Amino acid sequence: MTAPLLEVKNLSVVFDTEGGTVHAVNDVSYTIEAGETLGIVGESGSGKSVHVLAMLGLIPRPPGRIVSGSVLFEGRDLLKLSEAELRNIRGGRIGFVFQDPMTSLNPVLTVERQLIEPLTRHEGLSRRKARERAVELLDLVGIPSADRRIGQYPHQFSGGMRQRVMIAIGLACSPKLLIADEATTALDVTVQAQVLDLVRDLKKRFGTTVIWITHDMGVVAGLADNVQVMYGGRIMERGPVRSIFKQPHSAYTWGLLRSLPHGETRLTKRLYQIPGQPPDLTEPPVGDPFAPRNPFATPRCFTETPPLRQIEGMAPGHQVAAWYDLPALLAAEQGTER
Amino acid sequence: MRSFFSALLRSKAGLFGWIILSIFVLAALLAPVLGLDSPVRGSLSARLDPPTWTGLFSPGPHPLGTDQLGRDILSRIIYGSRVTLAVAAAAVILGGIVGVGLGIVAGYFRGMTDRILMRLVDIQLAFPLMLLALLVVAALGPSLRNIIIVLALTSWIRYARIIRGQVLAVREREFVQSARAIGSGTLRIMFRHILPNVLTPALVVGTLELARVIIMDAALSFLGLGVPPPAPSWGRMLADGRTYLSTAWWIVTFPGLAIVLTVLSVNLVGDWLRDYFDPKQRGLK
């Protein structure tokens, strides 16, 4: 088997603020194979976006600071690269799609200018060649009459169209890895579905590896091969999407799944809400970060941090960081209810 | 080191402004009991005496020297600050009453009233303020009352603009809507519900306007169009001292420093107030 495309090892990121040191990302390790789509799911503040931005030098430093870890991409440790070397990778080998293209696109520059920037920067294309390629890209992401619209400004596009422009920018230099951060969050449900279709289609055609960061389990279900659930700067559970949806082993994942509207339950049941507040990461709790909100927490959850591991009865590749056995507890609960 | 400098920039500046401003206001208020020389009567034997501390020939106790008529400069600066601060404060308050009032009316009634008032603001803004002030003082004649009116005339605009914006937001808030729903009168809504909500921005605008008005007042008296003599005024001291620039540098130096320090402290207090009342601007991020 070939080496993974991206290998994150023991990554920890903190922010030095006036209120103290915020431990935003704690000892995160995972790998992504070439061609895989990894969905990273979590609430805001879970570290899901921050750790990805951090490893590419996109968090403000200070206050941000990478404390430890290594991130191997195509055999090189991104954390050891100089800013100039990272610049060569960003937008070239690794493309980005950010949330809310209203604010993520520069309001005073034309779409053309913003789209050809990575092309002239990384591929050394002339302005004319870059423009041709840019029109192709807009076409590719499904923007009608791309040749005309390329000269327009972001505010002249609808939200969905802007997000397509954003995707075109991310894909401009045919990156090995595409990182999408809440890329469909700001969109209406129908537009969101169209954009997701587009991404699935592009993925199929180019075999791009994708990291899809979202708070929405529903988005991940239709898109990702593997899912990784983060909470309090840690990975709580990780595994093939089917396995996770079928049998979550982390109480947090279980909560996220229960808060999803399903076809039949939508009208009859109130949606589940995970009780409590996300942890204060200035003083990260000892033990399992989710324990204070977890109805299944055991005493050990409050004293010792569970490692991410595979436990008995789990599908291959499925791992969880939990001291309790969720499937067994759920089964028992159902038993008592009957 | 970094946080030291940014902390210095952020709050020490406000503190500095408050302290300097308090000193000036106290000196102005206490001027009669400070045992100063007369600011208007000098002695010809003490003409153009340099400041005592320069060690040059200087018989009298004049810490900042004397002017061409032998009047003590420190005393004139302090008594001048009474005039300057009183005129500026009166102008800013008068301008504030007019500006806040019109701003509330424009923002509350919107529509035609708003459009006419804002057009008026635009027209006046097309007029360089200094020229407008000059023209009106020249027309009305320089007296204490007229100077205050003129300065107020240049200052109502900024209040009106900012307050109008605030009112447009406030009038949609629930407590205004419910006051209207229970049939409160228009005047009552404007005074009871809207006015209290725009006082804070008005205070911030007023402070920053105060700094501008002090400079404009000094400029007018520098041109001989300020509060008429014998009342001491900083601008006039500068104008008079120009003639003696090569022999008595102190006449123009110290009144100017007084203006700079006053305006600086008022600006710092204004900036501090704005940050203090607008938490969005405060803190990191």
Next chain:
Amino acid sequence: MIRYLLGKLAESAIAIWGVVTIVFFVTRILGDPSALLLPIGASPEEMARLQADLGLDQPLFLQYLSYLGNIATGDFGQSFQFGRPAMGVVLERMPATMELAFTALILGTLLGVVAGTIAALNRGRLAELVVMLFALLGQATPVFWLGIMLILFFAVDLRWLPTGGYGTPAHLVLPAFTLAVFVSASIARLLRSNLLDVLKEDYVRTARAKGLMPRVILVWHVGRNALIPVVTMIGIIMGELLGGSVVTETVFSWPGVGRLIIQAIETKDFPVIQAGVALIAFIFVVINFAIDLLYGLLDPRIRERR
């Protein structure tokens, strides 16, 4: 864009009308100029004849209408002092005023942009503190006092430069630098805070995520957005420079319109006061119109609004 342009043009026209109207009514309060033009002891008949000549015996509203008609052709009447058309007298002085204002504006803007950028890029360091201190002092220092102080040092003590007057580049140095200090202080402060705001914008992160060079990001993504409010500021500054010309030109004995207006006020030369003030206000309106256009060019969102 056309609608935006026409809208701005209409606004400018209304502003100019407003300005000349204010000038008319304010100068009419200044008093009856006929008393000044005649020797003391002139008979009431002579007075009445002169008033009829000047049109001062007509109702105020008719005077206003004929005033509007006259100034539309640039006719502000004869200067009492010079016995020539007032507008001609003013126009002769205009180049000196514009020379000073624009030199100061360009110099000050360059200084301010450099200083503001340095301050923003060195957040929390000594460089920012120094720039901000200078900017705060520059904003608090009255131009006329700074001018006098610079004359004291460079002209009276060091004798490097003339104390005042007009003609050679050496005469321009002190007044231009004095005004440039004021200009750069305002621009540096505004630009610094704009830059700091823009640096936090999401689109700057996007630009960084594209791997663009820092220089490209600073100029195209940060600078352009941060400069838009500065353009508005330049309009305000121009008003201060033109209006403040009455003061600076007095300090430096600069033979421009500002000093002319002061002289005209002293001699109650109404036609010159009217012409001078109206012309400066007119130029200010034109500059603001140009600035609105520039604003529209810089910010594409503006063009479609309204």
